[in-house]
Amino acid sequence: MKTEALKKLLESMTLAEKIGQLVQWNYAALAMTDAEVTGPETLQLSADAMKYFGSVLNFSSADEMIRLQKQYLAGQEHPVPLLFMMDVIHGYRTAFPIPLAQAGSFDPDLVKECARAASAEAAAGGVHLTFTPMVDHVRDPRWGRVMESCGEDPYLSGIMGAAQVEGFRGKDLTDKGTLAVCVKHYAGYGAPEGGRDYNQAELSEHVLREWYLPAYKACLDAGADMIMPSFNSLNGLPSVANPWLMNQVLRDEWRFEGAVISDYNALDELITQGVAENRQHAAVQAMNCGCDIDMVSGCYASDLEKAVREGLISEDQINTAAMRVLKVKNDLGLFEDPFRGASADPETVNRLAREHRPLAEKAAIASAVLLKNTGVLPFDKAAKRIAVIGPFADSREIVGAWCCNCDTRETVTVAEGIRTLLPDAEVTVVTGCSARIGDTDGSMIGEAAHAAENADCVILCVGEEMECSGEGRSRASISLPGMQAELVRRVAGANPNTAVVLFGGRPLDLTPVEKIAPAMLEMWMPGTEGGTAAAKLLFGDAEPCGKLAMSFPKSAGQLPLFYARSNTGRPKQAPEDEYQPYCSNYMDCGNLPLYSFGHGLTYTEFRYDELRSEKTELRAGEDLNVTVRLTNTGKRTGTETVQLYINDKFSSVVTPVQKLAAFGRITLAPGESSEISLTVSHERMKLWNFAGQSVIEPGAFEISAGYADHLLLTQTFTVS
Numbered sequence: 161m162k163t164e165a166l167k168k169l170l171e172s173m174t175l176a177e178k179i180g181q182l183v184q185w186n187y188a189a190l191a192m193t194d195a196e197v198t199g200p201e202t203l204q205l206s207a208d209a210m211k212y213f214g215s216v217l218n219f220s221s222a223d224e225m226i227r228l229q230k231q232y233l234a235g236q237e238h239p240v241p242l243l244f245m246m247d248v249i250h251g252y253r254t255a256f257p258i259p260l261a262q263a264g265s266f267d268p269d270l271v272k273e274c275a276r277a278a279s280a281e282a283a284a285g286g287v288h289l290t291f292t293p294m295v296d297h298v299r300d301p302r303w304g305r306v307m308e309s310c311g312e313d314p315y316l317s318g319i320m321g322a323a324q325v326e327g328f329r330g331k332d333l334t335d336k337g338t339l340a341v342c343v344k345h346y347a348g349y350g351a352p353e354g355g356r357d358y359n360q361a362e363l364s365e366h367v368l369r370e371w372y373l374p375a376y377k378a379c380l381d382a383g384a385d386m387i388m389p390s391f392n393s394l395n396g397l398p399s400v401a402n403p404w405l406m407n408q409v410l411r412d413e414w415r416f417e418g419a420v421i422s423d424y425n426a427l428d429e430l431i432t433q434g435v436a437e438n439r440q441h442a443a444v445q446a447m448n449c450g451c452d453i454d455m456v457s458g459c460y461a462s463d464l465e466k467a468v469r470e471g472l473i474s475e476d477q478i479n480t481a482a483m484r485v486l487k488v489k490n491d492l493g494l495f496e497d498p499f500r501g502a503s504a505d506p507e508t509v510n511r512l513a514r515e516h517r518p519l520a521e522k523a524a525i526a527s528a529v530l531l532k533n534t535g536v537l538p539f540d541k542a543a544k545r546i547a548v549i550g551p552f553a554d555s556r557e558i559v560g561a562w563c564c565n566c567d568t569r570e571t572v573t574v575a576e577g578i579r580t581l582l583p584d585a586e587v588t589v590v591t592g593c594s595a596r597i598g599d600t601d602g603s604m605i606g607e608a609a610h611a612a613e614n615a616d617c618v619i620l621c622v623g624e625e626m627e628c629s630g631e632g633r634s635r636a637s638i639s640l641p642g643m644q645a646e647l648v649r650r651v652a653g654a655n656p657n658t659a660v661v662l663f664g665g666r667p668l669d670l671t672p673v674e675k676i677a678p679a680m681l682e683m684w685m686p687g688t689e690g691g692t693a694a695a696k697l698l699f700g701d702a703e704p705c706g707k708l709a710m711s712f713p714k715s716a717g718q719l720p721l722f723y724a725r726s727n728t729g730r731p732k733q734a735p736e737d738e739y740q741p742y743c744s745n746y747m748d749c750g751n752l753p754l755y756s757f758g759h760g761l762t763y764t765e766f767r768y769d770e771l772r773s774e775k776t777e778l779r780a781g782e783d784l785n786v787t788v789r790l791t792n793t794g795k796r797t798g799t800e801t802v803q804l805y806i807n808d809k810f811s812s813v814v815t816p817v818q819k820l821a822a823f824g825r826i827t828l829a830p831g832e833s834s835e836i837s838l839t840v841s842h843e844r845m846k847l848w849n850f851a852g853q854s855v856i857e858p859g860a861f862e863i864s865a866g867y868a869d870h871l872l873l874t875q876t877f878t879v880s
């Protein structure tokens with residue numbers, strides 16, 4: 161529909177119809193089904209108040225969508241199609257690795273491909289818009305939602321978030337296999353105090369501008385259609401009622417013209433948070449902060465019309481908001497085709513899911529991170545007796561906490577992956593103890609150790625259950641739950657040819673495991689083909705190449721912990737494991753993480769030979785071209801993610817000691833040397849100064865290759 165026609169449609173609508181566009185209901189509330197509900201159940205309004213609405217979330221099939229769409233359109237005087245939304249976070253039917261894992265591939269093209277595949281499946285399943293990407297900046301793995309994020313570096317998050325936006329949206333939203341996207345959770349949701357979900361975040365403007373806001377902006381620049389303010393209060397105000405965030409930054413500075421949707425029931429929660437006296441007050445505040453859609457609280461449905469009549473909200477505000485919603489519908493081509501490629505035949509999604517399995521395997525391989533290897537990996541494929549031990553040895557519950565319509569029965573387990581890869585080997589599976597928090601039953605450990613003793617190699621699959629990460633899943637301790645640490649101790653003690661394979665949605669405290677495990681492979685929640693990927697990696701049919709998008713602490717007491725820290729006036733000079741009085745360090749723990757952001761081994765070795773920058777003197781605003789020469793000094797072909805870090809030597813504000821500036825991947829055969837060229841954008845040289853500007857300050861900078869806290873080659877350049 162042309163914009164003029166859209167305007168005419170809006171003009172023809174009554175106030176109640178326009179407000180209806182701003183109301184979103186849960187499918188379950190409308191259809192009285194048991195479809196997934198991702199928040200507290202909200203009040204049921206009268207049939208009158210429920211008459212008009214504009215969008216729906218949490219339905220489970222194309223069939224449901226088609227039925228409701230038909231029913232709704234048939235009952236309306238101005239039939240405006242409903243917009244169907246869902247959390248397609250890391251897959252729809254096919255589960256790809258969780259976003260935190262995918263970010264560690266450092267491969268935006270792959271991330272885009274996974275999003276593309278997920279959108280094709282979801283669109284066939286009747287979804288129009290996904291609540292993705294989630295690019296909350298995260299520094300504390302006690303917060304269970306780190307699994308949905310792209311990790312602790314805003315530059316990487318921005319790139320991965322933008323790749324998701326491009327993957328989901330495709331070239332043109334009128335293409336039926338695409339989805340519109342909603343970036344979330346704006347802003348600071350990743351910094352809840354104590355890592356406890358929904359908790360307040362207190363962040364200075366400086367920290368917000370440098371670390372927390374850029375990734376959302378990158379996703380909006382990539383074309384995101386919608387943005388979701390976060391649940392948490394930020395510096396004293398919940399985001400949906402925070403005029404600085406919503407009006408000043410989002411609308412005035414960033415000029416975002418797309419739609420804003422509240423998070424689940426967030427308007428009503430303004431009352432619980434103590435900043436709204438009642439539902440009308442909540443609705444008025446959110447409307448005044450440019451929140452276009454009220455997700456399920458019903459505050460707009462029950463109170464907005466009255467607020468207009470009382471002059472608290474103008475009809476112009478309603479028009480602007482309704483128009484934004486209509487625009488998303490129009491961009492999706494819903495006026496021409498309200499069913500938009502939804503296929504009531506489940507075979508369509510099944511067929512797509514079958515086609516996407518190789519991609520799921522590729523992504524799981526690329527996202528896995530080899531944390532440690534004393535040389536036991538890769539295992540010899542001639543192994544005759546293989547013990548696969550632990551709660552995740554034969555588990556299908558490795559797809560990840562937020563893969564909406566995937567069928568875990570289709571997941572390949574680690575034991576299955578190994579049996580397929582090595583059909584002649586004798587594979588013994590001992591599921592060992594459970595991964596449940598608080599479980600004290602270690603009765604299977606003896607059997608597990610016995611199986612390990614009698615095996616040529618042992619694959620010990622431990623970690624966290626899927627339900628341990630995701631929304632509302634904060635932990636105070638991030639060590640291996642239950643008796644698993646003891647399981648590792650006994651099994652690794654029984655057979656030194658043991659690799660620990662880790663599953664879960666967050667960086668864990670692996671200090672006790674690292675001391676005894678000869679090798680550790682982090683698979684995260686790898687998705688549908690996780691077992692195939694693990695088997696291939698463990699037996700050398702695939703090369704590990706993933707890097708950490710989030711640091712693993714030595715202890716939860718170090719949290720929040722991140723690589724891009726600022727220097728103190730009293731930095732620690734002593735070795736990591738020594739305490740230095742009157743310096744910034746702990747008496748009982750080192751400062752550094754166990755594994756830093758950017759860490760990840762391969763089955764070969766890379767020597768960094770040379771780092772050359774094209775220029776040593778730049779004018780502010782110029783980019784810097786850098787070349788890094790590497791040699792594969794090992795015996796296998798491998799892929800290295802070359803990372804460049806920047807440090808501003810002297811500036812008007814304290815800057816981080818290292819900040820990711822560019823990255824790229826290079827594959828080299830044994831003995832091969834080659835160069836990779838990377839561009840450090842001038843944007844990476846900027847800082848947020850105390851006058852509230854983003855500027856490049858003249859002076860010396862360092863550029864280094866390596867990874868966080870392990871910088872190998874450094875060069876200096878100056879900016880005038």
Ligand code: NOJ
Binds near residue numbers: 198247344423424631
């Ligand atoms: C609440 C979550 O915070 C958000 O990420 C999600 O998109 C909505 N629920 C809808 O499920």
